[in-house]
Amino acid sequence: MFRILAATVFTVLLLQTANLSFAQHPRDSFYDCRLSVCDPCEPVFCDPCESVGGKKSSLWDKVSVYGWVQAGISVNAHGSTNRYTDADNGPCWRQLDALSGNSYLFMSKLPSDFTVYQTWIGLKKDLDTKRGFDWGFQMDTLFGTDANATQAFGDQRFDFDWGTGDYHLSFVQMFAEVGYRNLKIRVGKFGPAMVHEALPAPMTFFHSFSYSCYNTVLTASGVTAEYKANDRLTFSAGWTTGMHNSFSNRFSDNGFIGKITFAPADSLKFSYNLYVGRSNGNEDPRYNRDYYDTATHVIQTLICTLNLGKRWLYMIEGGWGGNNYESGFTETRTHSSGINQHLIYTINKKWAVGLRAEWSHAHGTIFDLPHLTNGGEGGDLYSLTLGANWTPNDWFILRPEIRYDWSKYYNGFKPFAGGTKPNQLSGGGSLIVKF
Numbered sequence: 210m211f212r213i214l215a216a217t218v219f220t221v222l223l224l225q226t227a228n229l230s231f232a233q234h235p236r237d238s239f240y241d242c243r244l245s246v247c248d249p250c251e252p253v254f255c256d257p258c259e260s261v262g263g264k265k266s267s268l269w270d271k272v273s274v275y276g277w278v279q280a281g282i283s284v285n286a287h288g289s290t291n292r293y294t295d296a297d298n299g300p301c302w303r304q305l306d307a308l309s310g311n312s313y314l315f316m317s318k319l320p321s322d323f324t325v326y327q328t329w330i331g332l333k334k335d336l337d338t339k340r341g342f343d344w345g346f347q348m349d350t351l352f353g354t355d356a357n358a359t360q361a362f363g364d365q366r367f368d369f370d371w372g373t374g375d376y377h378l379s380f381v382q383m384f385a386e387v388g389y390r391n392l393k394i395r396v397g398k399f400g401p402a403m404v405h406e407a408l409p410a411p412m413t414f415f416h417s418f419s420y421s422c423y424n425t426v427l428t429a430s431g432v433t434a435e436y437k438a439n440d441r442l443t444f445s446a447g448w449t450t451g452m453h454n455s456f457s458n459r460f461s462d463n464g465f466i467g468k469i470t471f472a473p474a475d476s477l478k479f480s481y482n483l484y485v486g487r488s489n490g491n492e493d494p495r496y497n498r499d500y501y502d503t504a505t506h507v508i509q510t511l512i513c514t515l516n517l518g519k520r521w522l523y524m525i526e527g528g529w530g531g532n533n534y535e536s537g538f539t540e541t542r543t544h545s546s547g548i549n550q551h552l553i554y555t556i557n558k559k560w561a562v563g564l565r566a567e568w569s570h571a572h573g574t575i576f577d578l579p580h581l582t583n584g585g586e587g588g589d590l591y592s593l594t595l596g597a598n599w600t601p602n603d604w605f606i607l608r609p610e611i612r613y614d615w616s617k618y619y620n621g622f623k624p625f626a627g628g629t630k631p632n633q634l635s636g637g638g639s640l641i642v643k644f
Contacts, residue, residue, distance in 0.1 A: 271337065271345075276330040279353070279410040281608075281639025283317040283324070283417065285310075287626040291322075311635055312625045314614075315418040316355050325376070326639060327410050328352040338388040349382040356381075359400075359408065359428050360453075363462070363488075367455035381408065381428065391437040395447075398430045398455070401466055403482040403510050405526050405549065414553055414561070415596045416610045416639050420569040421549045424530040425508060426452050426484050429466060443470040451486050452506065460489045464506075476516035484508040504534045524551040543573030559601055565594040588618030609638035 292309030311317050316326065329351050336345035351359060356377040361367045371378040384397025403425045406413050426449075433447025444467075451462025464486030472478040488504045508530040515523045531544040547569035555561045572587035596610035615632035616624055625633035 271335040272333070273335070274330070274332055275644070277327065277409075277411060277641050277643040278325070278329075279327040279639050279641045280323065280325045281416065281637060282322065283311050283314065283635060283637035285312075285625075286634040287630060289626050292627070309627055312633065313420075313423075314612075314635065315420070315422045316358065317417045317635075317637070325353045326355050329381075329409065331382075336386055336388050336393060338390055338393065342387070342389045344385070344387045346385045347382055348380070350378070351381045352376065352378045355408065361428075361430075361455035361457075363451055363453035364455055364457055364459045366457035366459060369455075393435045395433045395435070396431075398428060399433070401426050401429055401468075401482070401484070403468075403484065403508065404528065405512050405514075405524055405551070410639070410641050411606065411643060414551065414563050414598060414608070415565055415594055416608045416637055417594065417612055417635075419549045419565065419567050420590055420592065421510075421526060421528050421547055421567070424528055424545050424547070424569075425510070426464075426466070428453055429464065430454055430456050430458075431464070431466070433466065441472050444468070449486070451488055452484070462486065462488045478514045480510075480512040482508075482510045482512070502536045504532055507531045520555045522551070522553040522555075525549070541573065545569065545571045559599060561598045561600075563596050563598070565592070565596070567592045588616060588620070588622060590614065590616045590624070604643045606641040606643075607638065608641070609636075611636040 289310055289312070329349065331347065331349040333347035334345040337343050352372075354375050354377075356372065356379040359381045360371065360377060360379040361369050368379045380398060382397070382399050384395050384399050386393055386395040388394065400408060404419075404421050406415075406418055406422055408427060429449040429452065431447055431449030433445055435443065435445035437443045446465070446467040449464040449466050450456060450458035451460070451464050454460075454462055464484060467483045469481045470478070471480075484506065485508075486506045488506065489502075508528075510526060510528040512526045513524065517523055526549040527547075528549070529544070529546040532542070534541040534543070547567060549565070549567045551563060551565050553561055553563040567590075569590045569592075570587065571590065592612065592614045594610055594612040596608060599607040612635050613632070614625070614635070617631070618624075623629055623631045625631065
C-alpha cells in the first residue's frame, strides 16, 4: 500500500513540476482562501478554495476531477501504542481500542506510525443557476484511516465493510442536484458540515481535529433544499435517513437537518445548524445485538467567523447535543456541549500560524464510558493546539502542530495513556499534495 502511495505522490509531484494538465489557481492570502472563497460552513464539502486543480473534461466544460493525498504522523508523550480488540466492526474505530494510541483524538488515534489519512478523489459538475435551470452532481471517494468515520455504519449497509484493519474505503459524498435561480435541491449522500472543521484536509487549518467533531453528523443520506434569499441570507432544510445511514435505512430512521447562514458584513458570518432525528434500533456489532430499541437525537451548533483585518481570522463555535435512549422499561439520557475557538494569523502568502482552544463537557457520551450502562457522571475536557501552515505553492501544504489535552471526570475516568492519565501532550503533522 505504501509503495502505491509513494508512486502516487511521486507522479503528482512530477506532473506538478512539469505543469502538465493541472490548473494552477492564483491565491491571495490565507484568509481570502479560507473564509471569503470557500467557507467550511457551506452545506456541502466544496472544492476547497479552488486550490484543487480542475482538470476539465472534453464532454462538459463544467465537469472537473480533483483530489489530494494527506499523510503524516501523530505521537504522544506517554508513548502509548495501538491496542486492538476482538471486535472487527466497531463504529468509527474498527478494532482499535479507543483508550490506546492517542486515545480520543478524533482521526489521529494511531500513534508513532506513518499514516495515510486521506487519498481523496472527486468528480463533479458545477451547478450554475445564474441564468436559470441547471443540474449538477458530485462524487467523492476516500481511502485511508479517516474513511471509516464516513462510512454508513449507522445501518451497516452500502460502504460499511469496505476495508480492513485501519484502512478503509468510502463514498463520502454521492449526490445529484438541480436548481433554478436561487433554489437548489440535492438528493443523495452528502456532508452536512455542521461544525467548522470540515473533513476534507485542505479545508482545515490544524492537523488534528477538535472534540466537537464527535458531536456532529459527518455524513447523511436524504433530500435537502437550499434557498438563497439574498447575498447575505441563505436557508436550507431537508429529510435524512437518520445519522450515518445509507439509503437502505434498514431501521427506518428519520431525521431533519437545517441550516441558516447570515453574513451581515463581508467580514462577518454566522451559521446555525440543527439536526433532529429518531433511530429505531441500532445493532451494536461488538455484541451482535441491539443495545437500544429507539433513540431521539438533537444536535445544534452556532458558528461565527470574523475577519479582523486582512491577516487575522477568528472563529468561535458553540455546540450542544442530546440523546434519549429507550430500551424496554429503561431510559438513558446523555448529552454533551462545548466551545471551540480558532485564531489564525497570516504571516505572508506561504506561512500562517494558528491557536485553537476548546472546552467540552460530556455526560454519558463516548468519552464517559460505559455510556449506555449507567449513563456516566460526566466530566470536562480541555485542549490547546498550536499549529502552522506552510504553503509554498498551490498544491502543497505542510501542517505541523503541538497539542495539550487535560480532563476532569467526576467518576474518576481517565481518557489517556490506556485509561491511566487525565492529560496528554501530543504533536505531529501532515503533508497534503493536491492534484
